[in-house]
Amino acid sequence: MTDMPFQIEILWTDFLIFVLIGSILAFVVYTLRHEHLRVPWRQVARRPLAMGSLVILLAYVAVGLMDSIHFRPAQNEQHQGEVVYVNEVLSLLDMAAMPLRARTEKTYSAPFAMHAFSKEMVEYPDGRHAREYPRLLYGGAHLQEPVERAGDILSRAGAATLAGFGIWLLPVTGFLLFWHKRSESWAQTLSRLVRGEGDFPWRTVLVTTGILIVLAANAAYLSLYYHIFGTDQVGQDVFYKSLKSVRTGLVIGTLTTLVMLPFAALFGIMAGYFRGWVDDVIQYVYTTLSSIPSVLLIAAAILTLQAYITANPESFTSATERADIRLLFLCLILGVTSWTSLCRLLRGETLKLREVDYILAARALGSSHLSVMARHILPNVMHIILITVVLDFSGLVLAEAVLSYVGVGVDPTMDSWGNMIVSARLEMARDPLVWWSLASAFVFMFGLVLAANLFSDAVRDAFDPRLRK
């Protein structure tokens, strides 16, 4: 172990993310085995809009997952024969985006700019001094003259688009091989795809994938030569920051539900099932919690966490770890504020369910309360839980931005869309305007939230019995 070139570092949120992935996989396997659960999902799968959104969501998830495998690379020189690891925690995404990460400018620069945003004293070789916009260290540094820029960008974008199409043809061919029937010609298979035949919207899925691949190819290739979304105040590439923020948004949107779900389900079902004093106590707890305005409760909790971190600085070895704890804590406290509504829904539904005949039959056959709740009631309220989870996601991603603005969101050093917007507020007051941080945060956030909203709509339509025709 001592000679490893890196040391795996599992942060708390990483661990929970893997738990989450595990439970999602378990849920998928469980669903596939039960016909009555497959039916509504099939209905979701038939909606082109939902499937297109799912592809986009998966792309976000892939970025987020790459950013959730953390390690510390070994230092170059060894210390007394032992490998020493650097203090900085990196992720797979950091490694993949190393060119973006390492190439920082001095300060702001516009997207695709070759020159810095503000004038500086420049000394010429012949000894003259002048105040002008200096060339950037990296953005467009391969070009001699600024006039070459437009042509350069176009030709590189064209090459990247072609390459993207090339890559895209791989999944398309793979799909055609899988979809081809022996009885038909290849042209027929292709025309079936182009006309969008079949139950499953393959055409939408493949087109969305294609667009994503082409965009990714362009972004990847062009950002080797330019800062495609510009740079921020300290010269960091904004595109890189936006990519890093994906994980923060996903963690807030998913882990919050993961931590609150067991409590909401347990208490909600218990309150509805046992009634009496159990119901009173649980109702009291959630009325109390929900009566505190959530922003204030979060503010109070985050303030106390800050005081704790100030008092115990020795518990955290690195800034990443400190930011991670704060992120986790934020998820926890957001969970505390958001479990009450689900709990109330589950209580109401259980109140209805417990009067149903099959529950009575199960009790009469000698099932214990626990097994009735777990085997008969829980599966019958699963659709409520599922709908809540999917519907909450986009709201939580949006909430992160607001909370960061209020100052009780994620750690200010952590990359998040909220923090990008917060800094953009001051940038918008500058002249000339620094708009690219805001625009970039907007694009990334809007993409995620819109896809999540469209997908969750389809899930709700499929699972909500009231909407079923």
Added chain:
Amino acid sequence: MIGYIIRRLLYAIPILIGVNLLTFWLFFFVNSPDDMARVHLGGKRVTPEAIVKWKADHGYDVPRFYNAGNQGPKKFTDTIFFKHSVKLFLFDFGRSDQGRDIGYDISQRMWPSLAIALPTFLVGLLVYITFAMLIAFFRGTYLDYWGVVVCVVLMSVSTLFYVIGGQFLVSKLWHLVPISGYDIGVESFKFLILPVIVGVVSGTGASTRLYRTFFLEEINKDYVRTARAKGLSELRVLFRHVLKNAMIPILTGVVVVIPLLFTGSLIMESFFGIPGLGSYTIDAISSQDFSIVRAMVFLGSVLYIIGLILTDLSYTLVDPRVRMK
């Protein structure tokens, strides 16, 4: 009726005690007053003497629940719990960590908050119901479909973007109204119009879509079919019958926030420089003023509970089938 209200008010007391205990636990157990002092005095290198002095200045230098060193009732009153938590029930918020009277500040800042929150609320309600009815009127058509799509797109944009975008377009580019600020009297209009518009627009997507489902749920019911069969025009059916019944679920969600209008909106107020309770809270959070945050938590819960009671009362007004038990 009065007996019902009294019972509901009595039921609120244990909840407020719960809120109080919870905040007390958060602020004085999870964190000791020593931690608070350290945060305020700035980080690691703080002398113990400075901490003791800070605690004495702010009344945190007494035991939490029971003061054995005192005589008689002072054993209980001269404690942090009594001084900083029990007094909240009398709406005596004490002094902020900077030494200002919180109760006075709240009474001053309440009105600017209301000046922006109330118009936003009323105009918003009117706009959302109008849009929702319009979409419901054209149900099943392309207008319905695209209306919903626009709603989903609108609700996928963070409020912060609406605020920043609105300020940029209206104030910076078109110079129609000042970017931020506040004034009393007629002059306040030019400061309030933009926050109100932004507030209404930012809620349009989610609320219109929600209200649309309320309308659609009613539209498919039997009494609506009967009304149509009588020969009433579609508009008349919509206004006279559907609107009234769809108001029940709309009211449920809306009445509860009315008292909370006093506490204002954190984002709107801080972006537009309105000296209301929202910006008061934000300032308290950023300066880590624990006393103000505690007071606002308590005030917020009181108003929320009042909102719950109002919701129940409004139910009985709009729907006579609901009886008060």
